[in-house]
Amino acid sequence: MLPSLTFVLGGAASGKSRTAENILVNSGLKLVYLATARIWDSEIQDKVDLHRARRGPEWTTINAPVDLGTPLDQTTPDQAILLDCATMWLTNIMLDEHDLEAEQGALLAALARCRAPVVIVSNEVGQGIVPENVLARRFREAQGRLNISLAQQADHVLHVVAGLPRSLKDTRT
Amino acid sequence: MLPSLTFVLGGAASGKSRTAENILVNSGLKLVYLATARIWDSEIQDKVDLHRARRGPEWTTINAPVDLGTPLDQTTPDQAILLDCATMWLTNIMLDEHDLEAEQGALLAALARCRAPVVIVSNEVGQGIVPENVLARRFREAQGRLNISLAQQADHVLHVVAGLPRSLKDTRT
Amino acid sequence: MLPSLTFVLGGAASGKSRTAENILVNSGLKLVYLATARIWDSEIQDKVDLHRARRGPEWTTINAPVDLGTPLDQTTPDQAILLDCATMWLTNIMLDEHDLEAEQGALLAALARCRAPVVIVSNEVGQGIVPENVLARRFREAQGRLNISLAQQADHVLHVVAGLPRSLKDTRT
Numbered sequence: 462m463l464p465s466l467t468f469v470l471g472g473a474a475s476g477k478s479r480t481a482e483n484i485l486v487n488s489g490l491k492l493v494y495l496a497t498a499r500i501w502d503s504e505i506q507d508k509v510d511l512h513r514a515r516r517g518p519e520w521t522t523i524n525a526p527v528d529l530g531t532p533l534d535q536t537t538p539d540q541a542i543l544l545d546c547a548t549m550w551l552t553n554i555m556l557d558e559h560d561l562e563a564e565q566g567a568l569l570a571a572l573a574r575c576r577a578p579v580v581i582v583s584n585e586v587g588q589g590i591v592p593e594n595v596l597a598r599r600f601r602e603a604q605g606r607l608n609i610s611l612a613q614q615a616d617h618v619l620h621v622v623a624g625l626p627r628s629l630k631d632t633r634t
Numbered sequence: 635m636l637p638s639l640t641f642v643l644g645g646a647a648s649g650k651s652r653t654a655e656n657i658l659v660n661s662g663l664k665l666v667y668l669a670t671a672r673i674w675d676s677e678i679q680d681k682v683d684l685h686r687a688r689r690g691p692e693w694t695t696i697n698a699p700v701d702l703g704t705p706l707d708q709t710t711p712d713q714a715i716l717l718d719c720a721t722m723w724l725t726n727i728m729l730d731e732h733d734l735e736a737e738q739g740a741l742l743a744a745l746a747r748c749r750a751p752v753v754i755v756s757n758e759v760g761q762g763i764v765p766e767n768v769l770a771r772r773f774r775e776a777q778g779r780l781n782i783s784l785a786q787q788a789d790h791v792l793h794v795v796a797g798l799p800r801s802l803k804d805t806r807t
Numbered sequence: 808m809l810p811s812l813t814f815v816l817g818g819a820a821s822g823k824s825r826t827a828e829n830i831l832v833n834s835g836l837k838l839v840y841l842a843t844a845r846i847w848d849s850e851i852q853d854k855v856d857l858h859r860a861r862r863g864p865e866w867t868t869i870n871a872p873v874d875l876g877t878p879l880d881q882t883t884p885d886q887a888i889l890l891d892c893a894t895m896w897l898t899n900i901m902l903d904e905h906d907l908e909a910e911q912g913a914l915l916a917a918l919a920r921c922r923a924p925v926v927i928v929s930n931e932v933g934q935g936i937v938p939e940n941v942l943a944r945r946f947r948e949a950q951g952r953l954n955i956s957l958a959q960q961a962d963h964v965l966h967v968v969a970g971l972p973r974s975l976k977d978t979r980t
Contacts, residue, residue, distance in 0.1 A: 470796055472761065472933030474951020504944075585795065587645030588818065589762020589935020590770045597936045598677070605647020609797035620795055622931065622966055623816055624955035625975040629798040643969055645934065758968065760818030762935020763943045771850075778820020782970035793968055802971045 463488055463541065463578035464616035464633060470583050470608060471621030478512060480619060480626045481543055481580045490541035490577070494522045495532055497549040512545075526553045530567055536577040547583035547611065551604055555596075565607055569614055583608055585620070636661055636714065636751035637789035637806060643756050643781060644794030651685060653792060653799045654716055654753045663714035663750070665693045668706075670722040672699045685718075699726045703740055709750040720756035720784065724777055728769075738780055742787055756781055758793070809834055809887065809924035810962035810979060816929050816954060817967030824858060826965065826972045827889055827926045836887035836923070838866045841879075843895040845872045858891075872899045876913055882923040893929035893957065897950055901942075911953055915960055929954055931966070 467484060471477035485492060494516065500506050513522065520543075525532050529550065536542055544550075554564050572579055585608070586601045612618045618630040640657060644650035658665060667689065673679050686695065693716075698705050702723065709715055717723075727737050745752055758781070759774045785791045791803040813830060817823035831838060840862065846852050859868065866889075871878050875896065882888055890896075900910050918925055931954070932947045958964045964976040 468796075472931065472951065473937070474933055474948045474955075476951075476955050504941075585645065585934045586936050587647055587934070588758045588760070590759050590765045590774050591646070592936045593767070594939070595677075601936050602647045605645065605649075605796075609647075609649050612796035612798055618796065618798060622975060623814075623951075623958035623964065625958055625964060627975060629795060629800060641969070758818065760820055761931045761933070763932050763938045763947050764819070766940070768850075775820045778818065778822075778969075782820075782822050785969035785971055791969065791971060802968060802973060 463490075465575075465578060466572055466611075466615045467578070467580040467617045467619070468583065468611045468615035469580060469619045469621060469626070470585055470612070470629075472585050472588075475621045476624035477582050477584075477621045478545055479515070479624070480621050481545065481582045482516060484580050485541045485543055485578075488541045488578070491539055492516075492520045493532075493536065493540050493542050493577075494520045495525045495529065495542060495544045496522055497526050497529075497544070497546060497553065499526045499549070499553055526550070527557065527559070530571040533571040533575045533579070536575055538576045540577040542575065542577050542579040544579060544581040547581055547607060548586070548604060551600070551607055555600060555603065561603060565610065569610060572614065581611060581615075583611060636663075638748075638751060639745055639784075639788045640751070640753040640790045640792070641756065641781075641784045641788035642753060642792045642794060642799070643758055643785070643802075645758050645761075648794045649797035650755050650757075650794045651718055652688070652797070653794050654718065654755045655689060657753050658714045658716055658751075661714045661751070664712055665689075666705075666709065666713050666715050666750075667693045667695045668698045668702065668715060668717040669695055670699050670702075670717070670719060670726065672722070672726055699723070700730065700732070703744040706744040706748045706752070709748055711749045713750040715748065715750050715752040717752055717754040720754055720780060721759070721777060724773070724780055728773060728776065734776055738783065742783060745787065754784060754788075756784060809836075811921075811924060812918055812961045813924070813926040813963045813965070814929065814957045814961035815926060815965045815967060815972070816931055816958070816975075818931050818934075821967045822970035823928050823930075823967045824891055825861070825970070826967050827891065827928045828862060830926050831887045831889055831924075834887045834924070837885055838862075839878075839882065839886050839888050839923075840866045840868045841871045841875065841888060841890045842868055843872050843875075843890070843892060843899065845895070845899055872896070873903065873905070876917040879917040879921045879925070882921055884922045886923040888921065888923050888925040890925055890927040893927055893953060894932070894950060897946070897953055901946060901949065907949055911956065915956060918960065927957060927961075929957060
């Protein structure tokens with residue numbers, strides 16, 4: 462039995478997407494991939510292609526770079542949702558200059574309403590040196606706050622380091 | 635019963651200050667906040683104001699950007715000290731070109747002498763890519779060494795990720 | 808009894824080299840240090856000197872900035888190997904524009920063949936903000952993938968934070 466909300470947090474190239482996929486892949490549910498990446502260059506395109514090839518054809522992919530409420534509301538209980546990832550979504554929200562607090566509240570509410578189990582992936586970005594760029598500093602503050610809120614709402618929180626997931630919270634036990 | 639020294643380590647916006655406050659707030663002791671931030675722009679001022687509003691009026695705030703020995707020596711056993719944070723203090727020490735090793739030794743000695751329980755907050759800054767800036771590289775080396783020393787001296791060490799504290803060391807158990 | 812392969816991962820100045828040394832130092836085996844650092848400036852030289860002084864004269868140091876297969880193949884079962892570190896090795900491989908995938912495969916194979924216990928040290932570099940520099944982004948992707956592979960092959964994986972190692976994997980228990 463999958464929890465309503467699982468939060469998978471990790472650094473870049475830490476194996477967090479694969480960890481998230483593994484949680485859902487044997488659930489017996491219809492696999493839905495909510496893709497938040499906007500493809501603005503070949504570096505992103507290559508990464509998206511790689512992830513898509515690894516996931517395989519049993520996944521339905523829905524592009525949702527900004528509006529996650531609509532696809533989350535349209536899910537049915539026979540589905541399992543992989544939302545990959547909160548970091549790309551936050552990047553899009555900030556670049557488009559949406560109201561961050563309102564959008565974060567709407568996302569958390571939509572996750573709470575969702576009738577299918579959701580695994581949401583996010584990046585840990587705050588354990589390096591202070592960035593010189595003010596936008597980067599704002600981003601890591603916003604990402605930190607979003608991660609805290611997602612961790613608070615999630616039933617199960619995993620931190621992935623070098624491909625190895627470790628549970629930080631599990632309300633089921 | 636609070637340990638003599640608790641060390642709370644975490645990334646930017648990881649919830650480490652709140653974790654530290656929660657440790658002290660129900661201690662029944664007089665709450666003292668040793669603030670190390672130098673307010674040189676509105677970005678820092680906003681953050682300081684936000685933290686101060688959250689803590690509430692039961693906290694006495696003492697500004698101590700460089701000299702922590704004096705306020706630590708003046709504490710009484712009916713107080714509980716939150717030192718927030720070692721990273722700002724280290725920034726001030728390095729910008730003022732104090733003797734880092736001497737100052738670190740003095741801080742550790744003052745923490746050992748202090749008659750009230752202390753919770754000290756610090757940033758993890760070494761898990762990103764090598765900074766291009768030599769000063770940033772020196773800073774993360776110095777911060778790493780300071781964190782190791784604080785963790786060694788502390789009775790209880792907590793690492794906070796996404797608002798969730800995890801114990802790395804606890805000499806009380 | 809030392810495991811065949813121990814993987815020690817940590818941030819900059821986290822105490823990972825010392826953790827790795829401590830694993831081997833009381834093994835009763837002949838201590839061999841495989842040094843991957845290329846000394847291109849005084850900053851690296853100082854660090855290398857500091858590490859060497861700390862390790863002491865019972866260690867035999869072999870410089871191996873790129874070719875790790877040869878020294879690993881020449882080890883004997885009465886030795887214990889400290890490979891410090893995978894991050895410097897990866898830097899050299901990428902700067903020299905070797906075939907990364909081939910070199911990584913060769914390293915993993917040589918580690919599997921090695922007749923002495925090996926402790927390999929590596930940096931966690933993916934928990935900061937996205938680097939603006941494309942080479943830095945490529946490096947952290949490559950470092951992340953290498954860390955995942957090393958963790959997968961290792962019997963014992965330790966993550967070091969503020970000098971405190973925590974086990975992420977241990978196949979011996």
